Amino acid sequence: MPAPALHREPIDKSLLAQLHQLLGDRLSTATAVCDHHGKDESYHAPHSPDAVAFAHSTEEVSAIVKLCSDHKTPVIAFGTGTSLEGQVAALAGGVCIDLSQMNQILRVNVEDLDAVVQAGVTRKQLNEYLRDTGLFFPIDPGADASLGGMAATRASGTNAVRYGTMRENVLALTVVLADGRVIRTARRARKSAAGYDLTRLFVGSEGTLGIITEVTVRLYGIPDAISAAVCDFPTIEDAVNSVILTIQNGVPVARIELLDAAQMAAINNYSKLNHKVAPTLFFEFHGSPAGVAEQAETVKAIASEHGGNEFRWATTSEERSKLWQARHDAYYAALAQRPGSKGWATDVCVPISRLAECISETKRDLASSPVPSALVGHVGDGNFHLVFMIDPQQPEEIAEAGRLNDRMVARALAMEGTSTGEHGVGYGKMDFLVSEHGEALSVMRSIKSALDPDNIMNPGKIVRM
Amino acid sequence: MPAPALHREPIDKSLLAQLHQLLGDRLSTATAVCDHHGKDESYHAPHSPDAVAFAHSTEEVSAIVKLCSDHKTPVIAFGTGTSLEGQVAALAGGVCIDLSQMNQILRVNVEDLDAVVQAGVTRKQLNEYLRDTGLFFPIDPGADASLGGMAATRASGTNAVRYGTMRENVLALTVVLADGRVIRTARRARKSAAGYDLTRLFVGSEGTLGIITEVTVRLYGIPDAISAAVCDFPTIEDAVNSVILTIQNGVPVARIELLDAAQMAAINNYSKLNHKVAPTLFFEFHGSPAGVAEQAETVKAIASEHGGNEFRWATTSEERSKLWQARHDAYYAALAQRPGSKGWATDVCVPISRLAECISETKRDLASSPVPSALVGHVGDGNFHLVFMIDPQQPEEIAEAGRLNDRMVARALAMEGTSTGEHGVGYGKMDFLVSEHGEALSVMRSIKSALDPDNIMNPGKIVRM
Numbered sequence: 032m033p034a035p036a037l038h039r040e041p042i043d044k045s046l047l048a049q050l051h052q053l054l055g056d057r058l059s060t061a062t063a064v065c066d067h068h069g070k071d072e073s074y075h076a077p078h079s080p081d082a083v084a085f086a087h088s089t090e091e092v093s094a095i096v097k098l099c100s101d102h103k104t105p106v107i108a109f110g111t112g113t114s115l116e117g118q119v120a121a122l123a124g125g126v127c128i129d130l131s132q133m134n135q136i137l138r139v140n141v142e143d144l145d146a147v148v149q150a151g152v153t154r155k156q157l158n159e160y161l162r163d164t165g166l167f168f169p170i171d172p173g174a175d176a177s178l179g180g181m182a183a184t185r186a187s188g189t190n191a192v193r194y195g196t197m198r199e200n201v202l203a204l205t206v207v208l209a210d211g212r213v214i215r216t217a218r219r220a221r222k223s224a225a226g227y228d229l230t231r232l233f234v235g236s237e238g239t240l241g242i243i244t245e246v247t248v249r250l251y252g253i254p255d256a257i258s259a260a261v262c263d264f265p266t267i268e269d270a271v272n273s274v275i276l277t278i279q280n281g282v283p284v285a286r287i288e289l290l291d292a293a294q295m296a297a298i299n300n301y302s303k304l305n306h307k308v309a310p311t312l313f314f315e316f317h318g319s320p321a322g323v324a325e326q327a328e329t330v331k332a333i334a335s336e337h338g339g340n341e342f343r344w345a346t347t348s349e350e351r352s353k354l355w356q357a358r359h360d361a362y363y364a365a366l367a368q369r370p371g372s373k374g375w376a377t378d379v380c381v382p383i384s385r386l387a388e389c390i391s392e393t394k395r396d397l398a399s400s401p402v403p404s405a406l407v408g409h410v411g412d413g414n415f416h417l418v419f420m421i422d423p424q425q426p427e428e429i430a431e432a433g434r435l436n437d438r439m440v441a442r443a444l445a446m447e448g449t450s451t452g453e454h455g456v457g458y459g460k461m462d463f464l465v466s467e468h469g470e471a472l473s474v475m476r477s478i479k480s481a482l483d484p485d486n487i488m489n490p491g492k493i494v495r496m
Numbered sequence: 497m498p499a500p501a502l503h504r505e506p507i508d509k510s511l512l513a514q515l516h517q518l519l520g521d522r523l524s525t526a527t528a529v530c531d532h533h534g535k536d537e538s539y540h541a542p543h544s545p546d547a548v549a550f551a552h553s554t555e556e557v558s559a560i561v562k563l564c565s566d567h568k569t570p571v572i573a574f575g576t577g578t579s580l581e582g583q584v585a586a587l588a589g590g591v592c593i594d595l596s597q598m599n600q601i602l603r604v605n606v607e608d609l610d611a612v613v614q615a616g617v618t619r620k621q622l623n624e625y626l627r628d629t630g631l632f633f634p635i636d637p638g639a640d641a642s643l644g645g646m647a648a649t650r651a652s653g654t655n656a657v658r659y660g661t662m663r664e665n666v667l668a669l670t671v672v673l674a675d676g677r678v679i680r681t682a683r684r685a686r687k688s689a690a691g692y693d694l695t696r697l698f699v700g701s702e703g704t705l706g707i708i709t710e711v712t713v714r715l716y717g718i719p720d721a722i723s724a725a726v727c728d729f730p731t732i733e734d735a736v737n738s739v740i741l742t743i744q745n746g747v748p749v750a751r752i753e754l755l756d757a758a759q760m761a762a763i764n765n766y767s768k769l770n771h772k773v774a775p776t777l778f779f780e781f782h783g784s785p786a787g788v789a790e791q792a793e794t795v796k797a798i799a800s801e802h803g804g805n806e807f808r809w810a811t812t813s814e815e816r817s818k819l820w821q822a823r824h825d826a827y828y829a830a831l832a833q834r835p836g837s838k839g840w841a842t843d844v845c846v847p848i849s850r851l852a853e854c855i856s857e858t859k860r861d862l863a864s865s866p867v868p869s870a871l872v873g874h875v876g877d878g879n880f881h882l883v884f885m886i887d888p889q890q891p892e893e894i895a896e897a898g899r900l901n902d903r904m905v906a907r908a909l910a911m912e913g914t915s916t917g918e919h920g921v922g923y924g925k926m927d928f929l930v931s932e933h934g935e936a937l938s939v940m941r942s943i944k945s946a947l948d949p950d951n952i953m954n955p956g957k958i959v960r961m
Contacts, residue, residue, distance in 0.1 A: 142744060142849035185689045196687050198696070199664060214936040220845040221877050222661050223914035224650040224700055226921055226929055226958055227940045231663070231696030235689055252746040279607060281717040322787055380685040384607035412686050449688035456691055464691055471679040474947065475692045481946035482939065493691055 037122040037491045042081035046102045050084055050126065053094055057085040057132075068109050068119065068127040072174070074375040074421065074429075075117035075459050080107060080127035087132055089205055089213055089244040096242065097211030099126050103485050106209075108238040110151060110180030113172075115376050116457030118184060118237050122491035128242060130179055136160050137245065144250045145202055145219060150179025150243050157248075166250040169194040169285075172453065173359045179243045184455040185235030189358070192278070192411030193285040193317065194251065196453070201234050205245035209483040219247060232478070237455055238489040240482045254317035258327065259286075259351045260342040262334050267291055267310040267394060267406075269337040271387040274312065274410045276333045278383055282326050286315035286355075287411040291394070293368075294361055294405040301364030302357040307340070312410075313358055314342075315351070358407075365405040365418045372403075372420040375432045377459075379443035380414040380452025389446055390415060393439050402431050414452035441466075456493045464493070502587040502956045507546035511567045515549055515591065518559055522550040522597075533574050533584065533592040537639070539840040539886065539894075540582030540924050545572060545592035552597055554670055554678055554709040561707065562676030564591050568950045573703040575616060575645030578637075580841050581922030583649060583702050587956035593707060595644055601625050602710065609715045610667055610684060615644025615708050622713075631715040634659040634750075637918065638824045644708045649920040650700030654823070657743070657876030658750040658782065659716065661918070666699050670710035674948040684712060697943070702920055703954040705947045719782035723792065724751075724816045725807040727799050728774040732756055732859060732871075734802040735775045736852040739875045741798045743848055747791050751780035751820075752876040756859070758833075759826055759870040766829030767822040772805070777875075778823055779807075780816070823872075830870040830883045837868075837885040840897045842924075844908035845879040845917025854911055855880060858904050867896050879917035906931075921958045929958070 050058045059065070060082045070077030086092045099106045105125025112119055121127060133149035136157060140146065141164050148157060155175045157168050170181060172188035180186075182204060187196035194200065203217040206229075216229035233240060264270040267289070274287055289312055290298070296308045314330060316323045331342055345354045357364075366374050381389045390406070397404050397417070408415030417439065419432040440450045440463050450456075450463035464472050476494045479486075486496045515523045524530070525547045535542030551557045564571045570590025577584055586592060598614035601622060605611065606629050613622060620640045622633050635646060637653035645651075647669060652661035659665065668682040671694075681694035698705060729735040732754070739752055754777055755763070761773045779795060781788040796807055810819045822829075831839050846854045855871070862869050862882070873880030882904065884897040905915045905928050915921075915928035929937050941959045944951075951961045 140847065140849065142740070143847040144744065145847070185693075187687055187689075191687065195664075198687070198693065199660075208939070212935055212938075214939055215934070216936055218909070218914045218932065219847045219912040220879075220908075220914045220917065221848070222652055222656065222663070222845055222879065222917050224652075224916045224918050224920040225914045225925070225932055226700070226937070227705075227943060228650075228663065228693075228696045228700055229936055229939060231693045232943075235691070235693055240692075252744070254746075275607070279609065279717070281719075319790055321790060325784055325786060380687055382605065382608040382610070382684045383686070384605065414685075414687065443685075444683070447684040449683045449685045449690045451689045452685065452687050453689050455689040460690070467683065467690055469680070470677055471681055471694055472691070473677075474673070474679055474694060477946045478692060478697075478943060481942045 039124045042104060042124060043102045046098060046104055047082060049098050050082065050095065054084055059083045068129060069121050071112050071114040071117060071119045073115045073117055073459060074373055075120065078120040078122050080121035081124045083127045083129055085129045085132050089207065092128055092207045092242055092244050093211045093213050095126065095128055096207050096209065099487060100210050103487060105487050105490050107489050108183065108242045110177030111153065111174065113174035113176045114180065114184060114457060115454040116459035118455060118457040118492060120458065122458060130177065133244065139164065141166065143219065145247055146250055147245060147247045148178055149245055151177050153177050154181065161250065165253055167253050168248055168250055170197055170200055178246045178248060182234050182243050182246050183237050187409065187453040189286045189288055189409060191409060192287055193283055197234055198231060200249045201230055201246060202249060203247040204230055204233050204243050206233050206241040206243055208241045209488050235455065237457065237492050239479060239493050240488060256320040256323040257315065257317055257351065258323055259313065259315040259345040259354050261306065261311060261313055261354065262339045262342050263307045263309040263311045265338045268387050268391060269339065270310045270312050271390055271410060273334045273337045273339060275383050275386060277330050278411055280329065282329050284314060284326060284330065284411060285317040286313065288313040288358055289408040289410040289415065290361065291406040294365060294407050297364040297368045297405055298357045298361060301360055301367050304357055313354065361407050362418055366420055369403055369420040371422065373423045375419040375421055376416060376454065377436050377439065378414060378416040378452050378454050379439055379448055379450060380412060381443050381446045381448030383413045385446040385448065386410060386413050389442055392442055396435060396438055400431060400435055402428050412452060458491055461493065461495060504589045507569060507589060508567045511563060511569055512547060514563050515547065515560065519549055524548045533594060534586050536577050536579040536582060536584045538580045538582055538924060539838055540585060543585040543587050545586035546589045548592045548594055550594045550597050554672065557593055557672045557707055557709050558676045558678050560591065560593055561672050561674065564952060565675050568952060570952050570955050571707065572954050573648065573707045575642030576618065576639065578639035578641045579645065579649060579922060580919040581924035583920060583922040583957060585923065587923060595642065598709065604629060606631065608684065610712055611715055612710060612712045613643055614710055616642050618642050619646065626715065630718055632718050633713055633715055635662055635665055643711045643713060647699050647708050647711050648702050652874065652918045654751045654753055654874060656874060657752055658748055662699055663696060665714045666695055666711060667714060668712040669695055669698050669708050671698050671706040671708055673706045674953050700920065702922065702957050704944060704958050705953060721785040721788040722780065722782055722816065723788055724778065724780040724810040724819050726771065726776060726778055726819065727804045727807050728772045728776045730803045732775040733852050733856060734804065735777050736855055736875060738777065738799045738802045738804060740848050740851060742795050743876055745794065747794050749779060749791060749795065749876060750782040751778065753778040753823055754873040754875040754880065755826065756871040759830060759872050762829040762833045762870055763822045763826055766825055766832050769822055778819065826872050827883055831885055834868055834885040836887065838888045840884040840886055841881060841919065842901050842904065843879060843881040843917050843919050844904055844913055844915060845877060846908050846911045846913030848878040850911040850913065851875060851878050854907055857907055861900060861903055865896060865900055867893050877917060923956055926958060926960060
């Protein structure tokens with residue numbers, strides 16, 4: 032996607048000197064380093080920052096932001112660079128703060144089922160660390176993203192249908208504001224009615240209101256029993272209707288993922304599997320042994336009513352890992368179907384009663400298009416994704432993908448849905464917020480102006496100032 | 497509690513004339529009506545508004561706020577008047593907007609498990625309306641509060657340990673801003689990453705940022721099996737430790753309520769029951785028949801390890817209603833123990849690992865005080881309440897309750913807890929936010945200034961401007 036036109040000032044040499052004094056060789060202006068930090072995993076055009084600062088502490092982030100604030104220089108936070116809507120692109124240049132070296136797990140409160148981590152800790156690192164405690168952190172967007180980045184983009188993923196998104200699973204944040212002040216958004220209590228919900232305000236704000244440096248997350252006991260199953264269906268509507276009925280019946284399924292036939296063909300090839308090439312649901316059930324058996328029976332009965340085939344079970348930890356790794360590799364698998372292609376990933380989310388209709392109409396739209404695509408979805412939430420496999424040499428394919436994306440978002444909005452269930456806004460989806468939020472967008476703009484009057488925090492993202 | 501000193505301008509006669517023209521006899525300046533609308537169920541000093549406007553629609557609320565904004569006159573929203581920290585007090589006079597006649601249930605989306613209601617709909621009204629759908633709305637703060645008020649104060653209550661608070665159960669809001677503009681904070685999709693989380697910003701803002709006129713709430717299927725039980729313990733520590741272990745074991749208990757011996761004596765007298773006068777837990781289990789049996793077995797084993805007596809079961813709907821009605825009447829029951837007394841209710845919430853310690857220290861503090869009190873708690877959340885039964889003729893009792901309250905809040909804050917788990921801030925707890933939030937309070941103030949530059953929305957609550 033072409034870049035939005037933002038004015039770009041050359042960076043002030045005296046700022047670079049001050050940052051260098053603060054950070055020594057943890058400040059880099061090397062082209063390769065800057066280029067790496069200006070792009071994410073999306074199709075959106077990268078924009079390199081002028082410098083990258085590798086921070087080690089909240090105090091350092093505060094000092095860096097204070098210096099940038101004095102020079103009115105943009106500041107962009109960077110975790111693992113796995114965003115999908117251009118969130119890390121330095122549209123107006125400036126200083127990228129790389130938080131990946133802030134990777135300390137500060138505290139695990141086993142009794143309270145929570146952990147306090149620095150923003151650069153990744154979800155896999157946390158779960159590895161928790162291994163002996165019997166606890167785990169469930170939010171799983173696929174990529175091994177940093178928890179700071181996941182909080183900043185309000186990530187969710189395959190487990191959200193049971194455990195919620197980052198919105199529900201962040202208890203508190205430490206945030207560096209646009210003038211360098213440091214706040215803590217909440218206490219460690221599970222609930223509070225003590226003032227405005229700053230935690231939820233910063234969750235999903237994509238670095239435009241402040242930089243998240245520490246995250247307190249909820250943890251859960253590893254369930255006594257976990258089992259996963261795969262089930263294919265005659266049509267995508269049958270699969271989706273099974274999901275809808277499962278949710279409406281209140282079955283506390285932990286994961287319920289849809290892959291269309293194209294996506295199944297792709298993962299078969301990529302992950303050397305031999306699933307049937309048909310619309311397929313991947314399930315995972317968590318609970319006591321009896322509870323898991325009961326959930327599975329209910330869901331099997333629903334699937335069978337909708338023409339679903341036999342459940343193929345993955346009960347050992349290895350089988351489950353293989354199954355979910357294949358699901359997580361769906362994006363790369365889709366791209367491998369068209370060698371040399373680049374992916375354009377997009378997502379929408381609708382009320383579940385509209386999900387079958389929204390997916391069917393979208394699939395019809397795609398069927399008549401020359402650009403190949405694959406569909407996967409966290410369908411228990413009403414959320415699904417498309418990836419377009421684009422030939423980068425063919426600008427008309429980009430235009431066509433853009434047109435299909437516009438139509439899909441418009442369709443989701445017309446069904447009381449949202450332009451993005453989990454990828455966020457970045458600069459890729461900014462224009463859709465006008466029709467999605469109407470006047471509410473002006474409230475977002477007022478908040479942005481109040482907290483970042485000079486528009487230095489990740490400018491050009493979420494709200495156009 | 498004495499009133500904070502806020503400057504009070506006499507209301508502009510021309511504003512009253514304009515409001516009268518808009519609303520006819522739905523504008524009242526009668527003393528009795530104004531007095532009724534300036535007080536809630538708390539001990540805090542009432543402050544009557546100058547006029548009360550009974551609104552029938554979002555458009556009317558918008559028109560009223562616009563007129564008040566032109567005159568820079570305060571606007572206070574009123575639902576059922578059941579707040580507990582002085583939230584409805586018109587500290588600087590102005591116009592109270594009574595939303596109780598906005599009591600239409602606009603839409604129930606059975607398939608999506610949600611409902612859209614006007615702000616004046618009460619929780620009991622909604623559940624009555626849902627009776628034939630197989631769905632229910634779980635949040636239950638005791639009082640039959642309006643859903644607008646419950647959203648505005650981020651209410652929770654007995655079911656929160658399983659179903660979350662209003663924070664988790666509001667999907668979207670319609671809000672009238674300080675200048676009369678109307679926004680919708682979100683779509684009906686279950687999750688979204690499309691911009692700042694305005695829904696969560698307005699939930700808990702107590703009418704200081706805007707007036708909530710419509711609420712979209714999540715609904716749940718009525719569980720196949722529900723059963724409730726009562727169990728008494730030798731000491732309050734034993735009861736609390738049973739709760740902690742239950743939560744840490746991830747048992748999805750729907751309700752887990754603590755009542756101390758004083759509170760049990762009170763409900764025995766008030767509700768003509770004959771429970772043992774000892775620290776007691778009230779449980780409720782929701783799920784499939786097998787799931788409920790499994791949960792109950794786990795919890796019984798935990799309770800028995802901590803000296804808990806036999807579970808006394810309430811399985812029929814009538815028995816359960818009686819049990820929970822007694823719990824909900826706890827406040828009135830406590831006051832009835834000391835005829836002529838007035839209640840001062842307060843609550844705090846701490847990480848569950850500190851709950852036993854926090855309650856024990858608080859009980860020790862209370863034991864040496866001449867003011868009688870009773871303790872109840874939504875202990876699964878780490879949240880508990882005190883009610884002081886105060887002789888209003890004895891000012892030293894008010895001072896003493898204030899001192900005990902200050903000490904309890906300080907204790908909770910020292911344990912990484914919050915000054916209020918669910919009652920909210922109003923003007924009763926405003927001063928505690930300084931130590932609770934530190935610099936973050938200035939962010940709340942910036943947001944307040946940005947959205948309500950003339951400070952007309954419920955002035956003198958949450959943040960001091």
